[in-house]
Amino acid sequence: MNRKTGPLKVSKTIAGLSVIMLLAACSSGASDAGSTEEAAAPAAGEACIVKVGVAGGQTGGLAYADVPHLEGFELWAEQVNANGGIDGKFTIETIVKDSRSDITQSATVAAELLAQGISILITSADADPTIAAGALAQAEGVTAVSWFGSAPIVQLAAGDHVFSNAFGDNTQAKVLADHATEMGYQNAYTLGSPDSSYTKMLPVYFGEAFEANGGKVVGAGSFSMGQASFSVIVDEIKALSPAPDVIMTPAYEPDFPTFIKALRGAGITAAVLGTDGIDSPTTLALADIAEGVTYTTPGVLKNEGVMGTFFTDYNAKYGKDPETIYAVTGYELGLTLEAVVTQAQSCDADAIWKAWANLEGAQGITGKISYKGGDGMAIREIALIEIKNSERSLIGTFSPDPATVPKAQL
Amino acid sequence: MDALISYLVNVISLGGTYALLALGLAVVFSVLGLINFAHGELMTLTGYVLLAGILTGQQFWVAVLIAVLACGLAAVLMEFAAFRPVRNASGATLLMTSFAVSMLLQVLFQNGISARGQAIPVPPWLTTSISIGNSQISKVQVMSITIGILALIALKIFFDRSYWGWAIRAAADDFEVVGLMGIKASRLISFAFLLSGLLAGIAGVLWVVQRGSVDPLMGFKPVLAAFIVAVIGGLGSLTGAVAGGFILSAIEIALQTWLPAGVMPYRDAITYTVVVIILSFFPNGIFGKRDQEKV
Numbered sequence: 001m002n003r004k005t006g007p008l009k010v011s012k013t014i015a016g017l018s019v020i021m022l023l024a025a026c027s028s029g030a031s032d033a034g035s036t037e038e039a040a041a042p043a044a045g046e047a048c049i050v051k052v053g054v055a056g057g058q059t060g061g062l063a064y065a066d067v068p069h070l071e072g073f074e075l076w077a078e079q080v081n082a083n084g085g086i087d088g089k090f091t092i093e094t095i096v097k098d099s100r101s102d103i104t105q106s107a108t109v110a111a112e113l114l115a116q117g118i119s120i121l122i123t124s125a126d127a128d129p130t131i132a133a134g135a136l137a138q139a140e141g142v143t144a145v146s147w148f149g150s151a152p153i154v155q156l157a158a159g160d161h162v163f164s165n166a167f168g169d170n171t172q173a174k175v176l177a178d179h180a181t182e183m184g185y186q187n188a189y190t191l192g193s194p195d196s197s198y199t200k201m202l203p204v205y206f207g208e209a210f211e212a213n214g215g216k217v218v219g220a221g222s223f224s225m226g227q228a229s230f231s232v233i234v235d236e237i238k239a240l241s242p243a244p245d246v247i248m249t250p251a252y253e254p255d256f257p258t259f260i261k262a263l264r265g266a267g268i269t270a271a272v273l274g275t276d277g278i279d280s281p282t283t284l285a286l287a288d289i290a291e292g293v294t295y296t297t298p299g300v301l302k303n304e305g306v307m308g309t310f311f312t313d314y315n316a317k318y319g320k321d322p323e324t325i326y327a328v329t330g331y332e333l334g335l336t337l338e339a340v341v342t343q344a345q346s347c348d349a350d351a352i353w354k355a356w357a358n359l360e361g362a363q364g365i366t367g368k369i370s371y372k373g374g375d376g377m378a379i380r381e382i383a384l385i386e387i388k389n390s391e392r393s394l395i396g397t398f399s400p401d402p403a404t405v406p407k408a409q410l
Numbered sequence: 411m412d413a414l415i416s417y418l419v420n421v422i423s424l425g426g427t428y429a430l431l432a433l434g435l436a437v438v439f440s441v442l443g444l445i446n447f448a449h450g451e452l453m454t455l456t457g458y459v460l461l462a463g464i465l466t467g468q469q470f471w472v473a474v475l476i477a478v479l480a481c482g483l484a485a486v487l488m489e490f491a492a493f494r495p496v497r498n499a500s501g502a503t504l505l506m507t508s509f510a511v512s513m514l515l516q517v518l519f520q521n522g523i524s525a526r527g528q529a530i531p532v533p534p535w536l537t538t539s540i541s542i543g544n545s546q547i548s549k550v551q552v553m554s555i556t557i558g559i560l561a562l563i564a565l566k567i568f569f570d571r572s573y574w575g576w577a578i579r580a581a582a583d584d585f586e587v588v589g590l591m592g593i594k595a596s597r598l599i600s601f602a603f604l605l606s607g608l609l610a611g612i613a614g615v616l617w618v619v620q621r622g623s624v625d626p627l628m629g630f631k632p633v634l635a636a637f638i639v640a641v642i643g644g645l646g647s648l649t650g651a652v653a654g655g656f657i658l659s660a661i662e663i664a665l666q667t668w669l670p671a672g673v674m675p676y677r678d679a680i681t682y683t684v685v686v687i688i689l690s691f692f693p694n695g696i697f698g699k700r701d702q703e704k705v
Contacts (some may be wrong), residue, residue: 059517061627063525189574194675217698222674226631229424231551232666233417256449257622265548282623285529288535289622323526 013354017288019315047089048347052077052337053113054094054122055133056147058353063149064142064253065125065326069147070096072100073122074318086341099129107132114140119347120337123327125165126152127197134162143353145336148298148329149278151197152408155376161353165333169198169250169275170408172204174400175382176273176340179294181213185271189237189244191251191259199225202250202275208406209400212249212382218244225255230262237268240250252277257286280324284390294386298332299366301325306365325366332364335380339363367397375408413667415542420663421656423551426558427616429638429655432643433565436651440582441595441602442497444504445637445645446490449610450629451515457615458523460529470533478611486600487608497539497599511631519626527625530618553614561612562652569648573693574601578618582646642688646697655695658685 023260038239042048052074056066077092085091097109101124110121110133110238121137122129125148130263136145138159145163146154152168188210190203207217219240221233247270251259256278263272274283274295283290301322302310310331314322322328339362341347344355370379384395431449439445459480462472492511496503532550539548569575578596580590617632618624620643639658643650661684665677673680692698 034427058461059525063520064527067525073556113578117610220671222671222677224678226628228617228632228635229426231416231420231423231548232663233665235413237422254621254625254628257527257529259536260621261550261622262548265537267539267548280526282527285531286622288534323524386502387670390487 002187011262035232044348044351045345047085047091049091050086050092050120050337050341050347050352051116051118051246052092052094052120052122053110053116053118055099055106055109055129056122057122057129058096058098059143060099062099062101062126062129063125065324066101067108068322068324068326069330069333071126072314072322072327072332073334075314076331076334076338078317078336079313086338087345090286090341090347092181092337097224098125099133101126101129103129103132106130107136109133110136110144111120114142115319118142119349119352121334122147123147123149125166126159127154130154130162130164131157135156137161140349141149141353142325142349144358145333145356147333148276148326151201151378152375153197156408160357160376163371163376164376165329165336165357165378166276166381167298167308167380168375168407169202169410170205170373171377171400172249172275172382173202174209174382174405175296176275176294177206177213177215177397178249178398178400179210179384180210180248180271180273180394181215181309183271184247185215185244185246187218187242187244189221190217191233191246191247191249191272192225193223193225193255194249195225198275198277199250203248204409205406206248208272209404212235218242221228223255223259227255230255230259231266233259234262234266235269237263238266238271246273248270248273250275250277253280253282257282260286260289260293276325277387279392283391284387290387290390292386292388294384294395296382297382297385298325298329299383300392301328302392328365331371333364335389336362337365349383373402416547417663419547419551419555420667421552421659423558425434425656425659426555426562427613427632427655428635428639428659430558430561430609430616431612431632431650432639432655433648434606434631435636435640436582436643437467437578437609438606438647439640439646440648441585442504443501443585444493444508445640446493446606447505447508447637448511448515449606449636450547450631450633451512451519452481452485452488452607452611452629453611453617454515454519454624454626454629454658455484455630456611457530457618457628458519458528459619460615461591461624464531471682472493474615477615478608480609481611481614482607484605485603485610488607489600489603491585494596494599502526507582507664512633516629523626525626527623527628529623530621532619532622536619537541550620554620559614559617561609565609568587570618574598574605578605579648582648617683630662638682638685642685644692644695647695647697650695650697655698657688661685 039094056394081091081171099106121144123146127149130146130149134144138161148166149164150166150169154162192203193199244358271292276297279297340355345349362369367381381397383397385392456477460477463476536549577593637656645656
């Protein structure tokens with residue numbers, strides 16, 4: 001999932017990059033200061049503290065995703081520490097700093113965290129701040145992992161120490177395209193936004209995969225995040241010939257509810273495909289309007305089976321049920337770290353990076369998670385869900401052949 | 411023909427909301443010289459009160475009424491708590507105060523309610539559409555246009571025929587003279603905030619019903635649009651706020667309708683370029699007062 005806050009993106013990015021360069025210089029100085037600490041670091045296999053720095057959005061536009069991720073992660077950390085740490089000897093210390101969902105602030109707090117000698121950095125559920133903060137971690141040789149930034153470009157843009165807990169947008173677009181083909185849809189309309197990598201590239205990946213399957217993209221619309229009305233776009237869809245039988249959009253809250261209301265309000269009944277950003281109670285609360293909407297997500301949020309245990313533990317800690325799958329994927333990032341540290345037997349940043357890059361088959365709640373050969377993105381199953389009677393209904397889980405997935409683009 | 415009907419419907423629907431928002435800003439600017447950037451958070455508050463009303467079983471229109479009144483009350487409280495203590499400070503201080511109030515409310519909404527958006531369950535009849543010729547218009551748009559026009563007519567009557575309406579119009583021309591005529595500044599400012607809050611409430615209802623959800627950061631885009639509208643029309647000009655609303659709406663909808671697909675990602679940039687061109691011809695806004703120089 002990625003989120004940008006619209007028209008300020010370009011100026012924010014430029015400002016962010018300027019600050020990153022400045023902070024990189026500052027934090028490299030911090031690294032020198034910390035080299036003594038590194039020299040005194042425990043040998044492999046000896047008990048130590050895994051310092052986890054979290055540069056996420058506790059406030060601002062990414063808080064809706066970053067906060068539940070952190071809740072899930074802190075639940076995991078509490079459970080691990082209650083059992084004496086990972087493998088009984090590697091305890092977790094979490095240091096949280098609010099990036100305010102801002103690219104520049106993400107880099108600032110990442111530099112502060114790196115100066116504290118963290119073993120690993122966790123960043124927002126968005127590629128843009130992840131790249132900004134990840135570039136600093138890369139320079140320090142520290143692994144940076146995004147909560148769930150799904151634009152498959154984090155390593156292309158920031159380097160091989162940067163990862164994401166999410167599957168790639170190109171992969172989820174492939175799953176949607178295959179579903180559209182299987183349903184017999186022939187003409188698609190895509191609706192994206194230039195305001196973020198996520199909303200810009202997902203329709204492109206979908207169109208590429210759908211046309212490779214033999215379908216045709218008959219129209220491609222563009223919206224601005226947070227725009228007041230989708231009536232003009234709906235009019236454009238109505239005027240298309242041939243009429244699309246499927247509409248794909250990565251729009252999420254608050255744009256997705258606005259769009260689907262305008263679409264159905266105008267009497268357009270074409271199937272609608274969405275992405276992980278709409279896996280929330282807000283979409284389910286749209287009732288009849290959202291009926292039949294199909295989307296990709298890491299797993300089905302249901303109080304049963306393995307996830308039922310998570311529900312019980314989460315409720316015991318926070319006094320509420322998890323609202324979105326992001327709490328689960330936050331917990332899963334903890335499980336991934338557990339597998340990595342178990343393998344590395346160290347709190348050393350370099351050892352953790354090597355283990356992370358070569359990780360295969362870590363057991364999460366929604367399934368197995370690997371990173372080896374994933375170009376920084378988590379290799380994990382993608383659940384395809386259809387909304388039926390305002391509830392999530394699983395169509396199936398998919399792991400597309402990487403050879404058939406559209407190539408990641410910057 | 412159908413395209414023209416759709417265009418006009420979209421312009422009137424969006425323009426009416428923009429006009430109400432900008433009027434809310436202009437009314438306060440008239441009496442205090444302040445652009446209240448926390449105006450957007452008043453809209454957000456309206457959304458949450460509307461949601462609470464619906465979830466507690468109130469009739470939709472009752473919930474709407476409660477939400478609008480709550481917004482008006484919140485605006486008065488905002489003036490009393492945040493702006494009254496700094497009323498005589500510089501414009502920059504007032505502006506910073508409005509940003510601070512805006513940020514404070516956003517964080518309160520995020521931490522006190524939820525960082526995630528909340529769906530607004532509107533009545534099913536609002537989710538369908540009606541036909542005009544070959545064009546279909548959603549009932550939300552019909553409601554938006556109807557309420558927008560009715561609110562603007564009511565405001566026109568209020569400004570033309572009521573004591574407080576005259577006072578605010580007079581204050582827009584010269585606030586000091588209004589004071590000399592015996593109208594208490596505190597009461598006039600409180601009344602202006604009340605009116606501004608009610609306008610934000612009406613605009614907020616139209617906004618959230620059209621969007622289908624309310625979230626803590628919802629107010630930013632509309633208040634930015636309202637600010638631009640108020641500048642186009644002429645800061646402090648009530649007529650200008652209405653005109654500016656429809657002008658910005660007409661530009662935005664025209665670009666969205668007729669801009670080639672390849673250029674569409676630049677729509678916002680083109681919109682603001684057009685705004686700058688308008689301002690280059692009307693530096694004080696279309697209905698703004700010209701700066702007077704004494705020789």
